[in-house]
Amino acid sequence: MAHPASAHSEHYTTTGLDSRKIAFWAFIGSECLLFGSLISTYLVYEGKSVSGPTTHQIFNIPLTSFSTFDLLMSSLCMVLALAAVQRGDKIWQRVWLASTAFLGMVFLGCQAYEFTDFVHKGLTIHTNLYGSTFFTLTGFHGGHVAVGVIWLLTLLVRSFQGKLGPEKSLNVEIAGLYWHFVDVVWIVIFTVVYLIQTTPIK
Amino acid sequence: MTEHTQAQAHAHGGHPTAGVYVAVAAVLTVLTVTEVGVFYIPAFHPILAPALILLSASKFALVVLFYMHLKMDNRLFSALFSLPLLIAFSVLVALMFLFGVFTL
Numbered sequence: 001m002a003h004p005a006s007a008h009s010e011h012y013t014t015t016g017l018d019s020r021k022i023a024f025w026a027f028i029g030s031e032c033l034l035f036g037s038l039i040s041t042y043l044v045y046e047g048k049s050v051s052g053p054t055t056h057q058i059f060n061i062p063l064t065s066f067s068t069f070d071l072l073m074s075s076l077c078m079v080l081a082l083a084a085v086q087r088g089d090k091i092w093q094r095v096w097l098a099s100t101a102f103l104g105m106v107f108l109g110c111q112a113y114e115f116t117d118f119v120h121k122g123l124t125i126h127t128n129l130y131g132s133t134f135f136t137l138t139g140f141h142g143g144h145v146a147v148g149v150i151w152l153l154t155l156l157v158r159s160f161q162g163k164l165g166p167e168k169s170l171n172v173e174i175a176g177l178y179w180h181f182v183d184v185v186w187i188v189i190f191t192v193v194y195l196i197q198t199t200p201i202k
Numbered sequence: 203m204t205e206h207t208q209a210q211a212h213a214h215g216g217h218p219t220a221g222v223y224v225a226v227a228a229v230l231t232v233l234t235v236t237e238v239g240v241f242y243i244p245a246f247h248p249i250l251a252p253a254l255i256l257l258s259a260s261k262f263a264l265v266v267l268f269y270m271h272l273k274m275d276n277r278l279f280s281a282l283f284s285l286p287l288l289i290a291f292s293v294l295v296a297l298m299f300l301f302g303v304f305t306l
Contacts (some may be wrong), residue, residue, distance in 0.1 A: 001224060014298075015276075017276055017278060021279070022278065022279075022282070025279045025282040025283055026282050028282070028283060029286035031287065032283070032290045033293075036289075036290025036291065036294055037290070037291070037293065038296060040293060040294040041298045043294070043297075043298060043303060044297050044298070044301045048302075061241065063223070065238045069231065069234055072227065072231065072234065072261075072265075073227065075227075075269050075282075076226075076227040076269075079223045079268075080220060081216075081270050083219075090232065102211070106230055118239070133266075139259055149223075171300060176269070176270075180266075180269045181270070182264055182269045184261075184262050184266060187258055187261045187262050187265065188258060188262065190258070191255065191257070191258035194249065195237060195238075195241045195250075197255055198289075
């Protein structure tokens with residue numbers, strides 16, 4: 001049986017809430033458990049390495065502070081993109097979506113530089129417990145950022161195709177939820193992994 | 203509900219204005235600068251961990267409440283986020299005690 005067009009784009013539940021948004025919040029909840037376990041593992045093994053450099057000795061705090069600021073600003077661009085989509089402003093939705101994706105790519109560039117620098121200084125994922133937990137945690141986060149960038153670029157393409165009007169704002173809101181979650185995970189990682197150290201840099 | 207009215211509902215769903223978003227970004231920037239300052243200034247080192255955790259928690263809350271709209275969205279979403287977050291935090295604390303990172 002054929003349904004009206006609107007029935008295909010809406011997924012309301014008995015709660016009156018859109019099922020896609022409920023499902024995505026449940027997904028974010030599961031991601032909390034994933035990153036909670038990765039951060040716990042990192043903290044449990046911190047200081048237990050018997051050989052090789054630790055990231056405490058080779059951190060580049062100014063670079064990481066910049067990438068933290070970069071990711072926070074990308075979150076601002078994301079909410080401004082959502083606001084532009086909701087009011088049907090095609091120009092600014094493209095500007096803000098492109099800005100968010102660009103800032104995400106800058107973050108990934110900083111992470112690639114940091115990883116390469118660490119490897120040159122003798123810390124790889126195989127070197128010691130510290131290297132294993134550090135690269136696993138930050139690598140998983142970087143993977144999430146990469147997925148987010150691809151998602152944002154997909155939305156940007158849809159916008160240029162003229163298929164991202166106000167009626168599709170929930171799609172952008174869900175992409176935004178993912179992006180902001182990636183941001184809050186980095187807020188925790190920046191503090192726990194980079195700043196709270198056994199021996200602060202003097 | 204038609205697509206048009208759904209779009210209107212989203213557009214007027216109580217989301218903050220652009221000005222609020224920019225103000226939140228400014229506060230997040232100040233908090234990040236403060237975090238890095240606390241890290242580099244030796245006088246703060248005795249309270250480094252609690253100060254950084256407080257600042258980080260403030261940033262976390264601002265992004266979740268305003269950018270992820272939990273402040274004005276349905277409470278079911280808050281529950282779907284908060285409960286796993288609480289479980290994850292409990293697991294973290296339990297492992298810290300189990301592996302001797304924290305001691306009583």
